[in-house]
Amino acid sequence: MPEIPVLGLADDHALGDVHEMPRMREIVQSSPLTPADRAVLVDQAAVVIDGLYAHLLHKRAMYAIDPSQRLRLLRAKLPTLSDAEFHVELVKIFNQLRDGHTEYVLPEAYQGPVAFLGIRVERCWDGDASRYLVTSRYDKLTGDPQLVPGVEVTHWNGMPMELAVARNAEREFGGNPAARLARGLQAMAIRPFVTSALLEEDWADIRYRTQAGVTRDVRIPWRVFDSIGDLREFLGLRPTVAGAVPTAVGYDLRTSLAQRLRKRLFTASGEEPGAGGAAMGGDIATTRPELKARIIRTGDGREYGHLRIFSFHLEDLNADGDFVDDIIGFLNEVARVLTLMPENGLIVDVRDNGGGFVVAAEYLLQMLTPNRIAPGLAQFVCTPTTAAFTQARDEMADWRASIADSVQTGAQYSSGVPLDAADFINTAGQLYHGPVVLVTDALCYSATDTFAAGFQDNRVGPVLGVDEATGAGGAEVRTHSAILQDWPEGPLRPLPGGADFRLSIRRTLRVGAHEGQVIEDFGVVPDHLYRLTRRDVLEGNLDLMDRAVALLREGRPRTLEVEDVAVDGAQITLTLSTRALTGVDAYANDRPVAVVAVADGTNSISFAVPEAEQVTVRLLGFDGTVLSAARNLLFRAADGADEGGKTSFVRERIAL
16 A cells, blocks of 8 residues: 655745644643642633623523533542643533633633644535535645645545534534534634644545546644734733723634634635735725725626625734724725725625624624614623623623613513614715625624624625525623723632633624524524535635626616715705615704705705704615615814804714
């Protein structure tokens, strides 16, 4: 039997110190926690699970589990466990929750190192049969030049690929079958240690079939390097300026880490942030690394926009730790890019987006629809701990009364309250007036689940999913260390060794037609299900874009542009450019002030605004009786009165 080739790593890999698994085990196990430290971790895990964890009742019912009892059993077994065995057991207790927000973050030795094989494997479909193709290869791997993008992986460690992925999926935290399979496939070749136990295997034996039909075997050692250095900013909010109120965050740490590692290893891939576009269209330059924009030109000469949003977990481009500036910069850049998109239609693509700042996700929705956005709702579980926590934090005042009342009502959850006020997330109004379609997959998580749910619940457009549901992360996440910093007088105590816990602290509910439904474990079911093809995973999603464009063509492009503004005291006249509209209504500070019939082309509307320091004008464009377009304008009272003694107004840019 011929010897299986083993893939090596070129000396010029530039990844810093790279270790294989036997050496990595020695490194992380060289500084074990003390028995007292382990006891602290178990006791504090019980405090957050029993007192603050938003999904505990749901998870007990859905998966027939009892994490509280398992923690008690682990506490009793501590004297008999090695350090490695302890970490494995605590990881298992958190993993059984199937909640990517709620994880045990291992001590510092595990934070940063990521194991990788150096290939990326993706699933596509050939009719009803699934195929697993290598779609990227790290160019510093040596030893088998035939293992290239396009080959089909048929077996993994002796198991048929479908079975190997399913087995790996059972060790992952996905809350629904689609999410578990997506995470199982993602973890086949990339595994961060920060929230998982060490790998059991030292290498992977892979059998693949070349495009010429030749079957080959190869062995790839698992290698480990420090992928992003200091991981602390990924474990919670960056430091805020004094007195600032943190905004809600929800993201999948593992997907965020995997995406960063792929960016570093596979920079030539057209679907990684900052890389070139597919052959179908031309790129639009963006200033944010979370975005990629391009124009798709179809065979009949029509043009459509494609906006890929890789993450709502925004990088700090100014290196000043002020997340507010990054959120504003991100939203302003999206607004700018939307003005450059063709009017025929826009594909918003959030596949593989692990989430981030909830406000960035929800605020973005208004830019794509004339409908007023109803934000999702958030709830605390009702416990004595959440009652004390909300009493201690002013930004949680809206939840206090219902938690206090639960002592008498027996309610299990608090009232549902938006994380951000509806008036705030509707400030900018609609900026893009063509039809919009959203593309999702099972790795869309947390804030991206919220975005997809809001897109569907607020009737922005159809959702086209390449999996049966999104990743189903329905909560705001905080870390044990962040809660301790905000609430030092509470029951939390410092954790040893740099360890931490991530925790779902408020669960999120849907609105609209799905009002009251939880996102956790269920996710967002797409309106249209699509199976990725070989051309999709190897050639920049060509067939997927065709399917999305077909959905866009079922919609109708609209135009509602303000070409000129004339102000005479409190009297405002707007020159409008309209298309596919029959009438425009104007509201000033929510009061109706004018109604005009319009036709395609140039139209005008004139109205008086009320006396006020600031006036928001909202234009609503109708096609018959159907609201089809909208535009927000902002006017501020000018300093001093005009010659007639009347207040005059000047138009201002709406600040995002």
